[in-house]
Structure formats: structure tokens, C-alpha cells
Amino acid sequence: MRKKLLFYIANIDYYFHKFFPKKVKKVRNYYSLDRTLFKVKFAILKIVSNILNLSLSELFYICGSDKHKHYKNIYDFLTTNFKREDKINILEVGIGSHNLSGSGGGSLIALSLYYKKAKIYGIDLFDKSFLNIGNIQTIVGDQSSKKNLVSICNQIPNLDIVIDDGSHFVDHQFNTFNIFYKNLRNGGIYVIEDIVGSYRVRNNGDPDLGIDK
Numbered sequence: 001m002r003k004k005l006l007f008y009i010a011n012i013d014y015y016f017h018k019f020f021p022k023k024v025k026k027v028r029n030y031y032s033l034d035r036t037l038f039k040v041k042f043a044i045l046k047i048v049s050n051i052l053n054l055s056l057s058e059l060f061y062i063c064g065s066d067k068h069k070h071y072k073n074i075y076d077f078l079t080t081n082f083k084r085e086d087k088i089n090i091l092e093v094g095i096g097s098h099n100l101s102g103s104g105g106g107s108l109i110a111l112s113l114y115y116k117k118a119k120i121y122g123i124d125l126f127d128k129s130f131l132n133i134g135n136i137q138t139i140v141g142d143q144s145s146k147k148n149l150v151s152i153c154n155q156i157p158n159l160d161i162v163i164d165d166g167s168h169f170v171d172h173q174f175n176t177f178n179i180f181y182k183n184l185r186n187g188g189i190y191v192i193e194d195i196v197g198s199y200r201v202r203n204n205g206d207p208d209l210g211i212d213k
Helices: 002-010 012-019 035-052 056-062 067-081 106-114 146-155 170-183 195-199
Strands: 024-027 030-033 089-093 119-124 136-140 159-164 184-192
Touching (some): 002 012, 002 035, 002 056, 012 035, 030 035, 035 056, 035 106, 056 106, 067 106, 067 184, 089 106, 089 170, 106 119, 146 170, 159 170, 170 184
Parallel strands (some): 089 119, 119 136
Antiparallel strands (some): 024 030
């Protein structure tokens, strides 16, 4: 019963698109919700989370984050270092769904529902301000610009968790790490996703990368 309910909740954007086609756009595999439907979705997710006391990996699943599919076991370590009631600051770089308005932010929503007393920041190249609800705050930012990242870093408090799930370009990952790691509190966690780009030319990596490099 629990798994079935979570399946239906995880596919809520599909059902919104089916019953409210004028308020939901579909581009490839992405659904774009208008502001009202997003608020309804957030409220439903919050109610389900509270009633079922969902784990972080379950929240990633119902919120539509690919972290459930690829990294659910890895991200569980966050919950061993930081408890649900902790007042922490979390930053995720890269909100998702590219330039599609009203879409993306699955992991931000999941983190905000799990860490209810935390402040959740999200940085993306595109405006994702529709996600500014509850304890979530989004910021338009560019990983390729050190100046821009420094400016953002100066505007937000010290961080407990940083997740780089942005462009996946190696030089951008270096920019972000060199700036935000300094803003990480002792005992904090810094995550860089998809470092396979370090070996790909198209991600500005080096196929011949060796330990000497």
C-alpha cells in the first residue's frame, strides 16, 4: 500500500497534466506547472511526508529527483550526520530542467521537507523563483563566473551541506569548490556529482587523467 501510494504521488505531475492540460506544459519528459498547481503539489508532498514520516531517499523519489534513481544509498549518509530537526544551511548548485519554467527543483523540495528547520538555497543559471516556498530560496547564478559565485557566497550564511549538481564541467566544479568550500562549516559535507566529467573532453576533462595530475 505504501509503495503504491508513493508511486502515485511520484507521478503527480503526470496526473496534473492529464486533468489540467491548460495549466501544465510537457516538454520531452519534463512537466512545467503553473504557480497555483505547484503550490498544490508542494502542499500534497508536505502532507504525505508528515503522515508517512518519509526517509530522504523516499522524498527524492516522490519529488521527482534523479538522486533517488542513481544515488539514494549514497545520500543516506547526510541523515547520519544531520538530523531532521537540525537548523542547518544547505546549498545545491543546479536546480534542473534547464530553462523550462515551472519545472525542476525535485531535490530542493525533498531536502526542504526532510530538514524542516533548515534553510535551503538553490543556484541555477535560469530563474527558478517559482520554488521560493517554505524554507527554499533560489538564486540565479553562473558557475563559469568566479565573480558571480563570490558575490553569492558573500550573501548567504556559512553552510553545512553543499551539493554541486550543476553543469558538470570540470572547470565549473573547480570554481564552485574553491569558493564555497571556504564557506563550509567544520563537520560539513561537500558533494560533487558526476565527476566522470573529469575524464571527458566535452566536460573540459582529460581522458588521460592519472594520479600524477
